[in-house]
Ligand SMILES: Cc1cc2nc3c(=O)[nH]c(=O)nc-3n(C[C@H](O)[C@H](O)[C@H](O)COP(=O)(O)OP(=O)(O)OC[C@H]3O[C@@H](n4cnc5c(N)ncnc54)[C@H](O)[C@@H]3O)c2cc1C
C-alpha cells in the first residue's frame with residue numbers, strides 16, 4: 109500500500125506533506141513533493157484529497173494483490189471524484205460529501 | 212578533504228499554558244473545544260502530525276457505532292458493553308459516557324457531519340446502537356471547530372515523549388519538534404492525554420511492503436501508555452487486547468458488509484460456521500466468537516473464510532463501493548482492480564494482529580470517575596483511557612468532554628506549577644541528543660522493530676500462534692523485550708524523523724513489557740483470542756471477575772487486582 113507523486117503535475121503547494129498523519133511526504137529542493145517513506149504508508153488517502161491537480165497516485169502493493177492499477181481524486185465543491193486508472197481505462201466514481209452512506 | 216558530518220542537537224524552548232492536550236485526535240480536539248466553550252483557560256494542543264487528518268479518523272469512518280437509538284437507554288448500553296466484555300468494565304465510566312453519546316452526536320451534526328435521516332427527520336438506525344453517516348470528512352470538521360477557538364493554540368509536528376513529574380503531580384510534558392531542532396518543555400496546570408492506542412506491537416498481517424496496511428493507525432504507537440507507565444501511573448486491563456476481523460489484505464472493516472447487506476460468514480465449503488462455536492441459540496455472536504471461529508476453521512483446513520456477498524444486487528454493490536471510498540478506499544480499489552466486485556466474489560476475511568486500544572477493548576489508564584489518572588493533574592480520554600470498551604468515536608468525544616470539565620475544575624483549585632531547575636532540563640535534552648551522537652551500531656531501527664514484532668507474534672500470542680499465550684512462552688517474550696530495550700539505547704538518529712521512530716520503538720517496547728505481565732497475570736481465559744491462555748483455558752468467575760491493574764516501579768511491573776466498580780459508584784483513587 110502506498111502512493112507515488114507525479115512530479116510533472118505537482119504544483120508545489122505542500123498541502124499533502126502537511127496533512128499526512130505519518131509525516132511521510134516531504135518536498136525536495138524545488139518544493140516538489142515526494143514520499144520519503146513509501147513502506148510506512150497507511151493508505152488513508154488524506155494526501156490525495158488535498159491535491160488539487162490529481163498528482164498523487166494511490167496503489168496496492170504487489171504483496172496485497174496490486175497489479176499496476178491506481179487511484180487519484182479530484183475535488184469539486186460538494187463532490188469528490190475518484191478515478192481508478194487501469195491501463196487506458198478510467199473508472200470514475202463520485203461521492204457527494206453531504207450525503208450519508210447507505211450501509 | 213572529507214568533512215565530518217555535523218552532529219545534530221536540539222535546543223530547549225520553554226512554553227506555558229493552563230491545560231496541555233497531548234494528541235490532537237478525536238478526544239483531544241473535543242476536549243479543546245469543550246474547554247474553550249466553558250472557560251477562558253489557555254489550551255495548548257501538541258500533535259505529532261497535523262490535526263486536520265491525524266489519528267484514527269484520517270481516512271474517515273463508516274458509521275457512529277455508539278449512539279442510543281429509540282428503545283435503548285444509557286442503562287441498557289451499560290448492560291450491553293458489560294456482557295460483551297465478559298463483565299470486566301468500569302460500569303461507572305461507561306454509564307457516564309453513555310449519558311452523553313447523543314448530545315455529542317448532535318454536536319457533530321452541527322459541525323457539519325452528514326447523518327442519514329428518514330422522512331420525519333429522525334436518524335436512521337443501523338442496528339440498536341449505530342447510525343449512518345458520511346464520515347469521510349469527520350476529522351477536518353473537528354479540526355475546523357478547534358481552529359475557530361481563540362484560546363486554543365495548536366502545535367502541529369511536535370512529538371511528546373514524557374511528562375514533567377514533580378512528586379505525584381504532572382505539571383506538563385517534554386517533546387521535540389519534527390520540523391526544527393527544538394526540544395519543548397511545556398508547563399501546564401493540567402494535562403489531558405489523548406494519544407490513542409498502540410499499533411505495531413505485533414507482526415502485522417502484511418509484513419512486507421504493505422506493512423502499514425493495518426486496521427489501527429500505525430502512527431499511534433502507544434506513546435500515552437508508555438509515558439504513563441514510565442511515570443508510574445496505574446494501568447488497567449492491558450491483557451484485553453483487541454483483534455479485528457477484517458477483509459483480507461486491505462484490512463478494511465467487515466461490519467459494513469456484514470450489517471449493510473446482511474452477509475453471513477461461510478467457510479470454503481460454503482457452510483455457515485460461527486454458530487458451531489458456542490454461540491447460544493438466538494444470541495448474536497460477539498466479535499471474539501466470530502474471530503475464534505474463523506481461526507479454528509482455518510486450522511481445521513476449512514479455510515479460507517468469507518463473507519457471503521455473491522449475488523448481491525448491482526445497486527448494493529455500488530453502495531458498497533462508495534461506502535468503502537469514504538473510509539477504506541483500498542478495498543474499492545481492490546474490487547475494481549480485480550474486475551470482480553462483491554457481487555461476483557465472496558469477500559475473504561482474516562483476523563488482524565493484536566492491538567492495545569481502549570476504545571474497543573478496556574485497556575489503558577486507570578481513572579477515577581472524572582477521568583483523572585492516578586497521577587494528580589493528569590487526565591486521559593479516548594483510546595488511551597481504560598475501563599470503557601466499545602466507546603468508538605462518540606464515546607471518545609464524550610470522554611474528552613468529561614476529562615476537559617474535570618481538568619478545568621482541577622486548575623481552579625490547584626495553581627502550583629513549579630519551574631524545573633535548569634540542570635534537570637539540560638539532562639533531559641542531553642538524553643535525547645544522545646541518539647544523534649550514537650555511532651552506527653550493529654542494529655538499525657527497522658531491525659529492532661521487526662525483532663519486537665516477531666517476539667510478540669511467536670511468544671505473546673500473535674497471528675502465527677492463533678492468539679494463544681502460555682506462561683512458558685510469555686517468559687521468553689519478557690526476556691527478549693528486555694534485551695531489545697537495552698539495544699534500543701544504542702540506536703542512532705540521523706534526523707528528526709529517525710528520532711521519532713526511535714521513540715516510537717521504545718514506547719512500544721514499554722507497552723509490550725507491561726502487556727506481557729498482564730497476560731501472564733490473568734490465570735484464566737476471559738476472552739477468546741483477545742486473552743486466551745493455554746494453561747488456563749476456561750473462564751473462572753470465582754477468582755478472576757476482577758481488573759488486572761499494574762504499576763511500573765523501579766524497573767518492575769507490579770500487578771494489582773481490583774474489585775469491579777459498579778454503575779452507580781463514585782470511584783475515587785486512594786493514594
Ligand atoms: C480505521 C478505523 C476505523 C474506525 N471506524 C469507526 C467507525 O466507523 N465508527 C466508530 O464509531 N468508530 C470507529 N473507529 C474507532 C474510533 O475512530 C477511535 O476509537 C477514535 O477515533 C479514537 O480517538 P482517540 O482520540 O483516542 O485517538 P486518535 O483520534 O487516533 O488521536 C490520537 C492523536 O494523538 C496523536 N499522537 C499520538 N502520539 C503522540 C505523541 N507522542 N505526541 C503528540 N501527538 C501524538 C496522533 O497523531 C493522533 O492525532 C475506527 C478506528 C479506526 C482505526
Ligand code: SF4
Pocket residue numbers: 113117118119120121122123124125140141158159160161162163164
Ligand atoms: S498536494 Fe499535489 S500539488 Fe501540492 S505538493 Fe502535494 S503533490 Fe504537489
Ligand code: SF4
Pocket residue numbers: 110111127128129130131132133143148149150151152153154155156
Ligand atoms: S495515503 Fe495517508 S499515510 Fe499514505 S502518504 Fe498519503 S496521507 Fe500519508
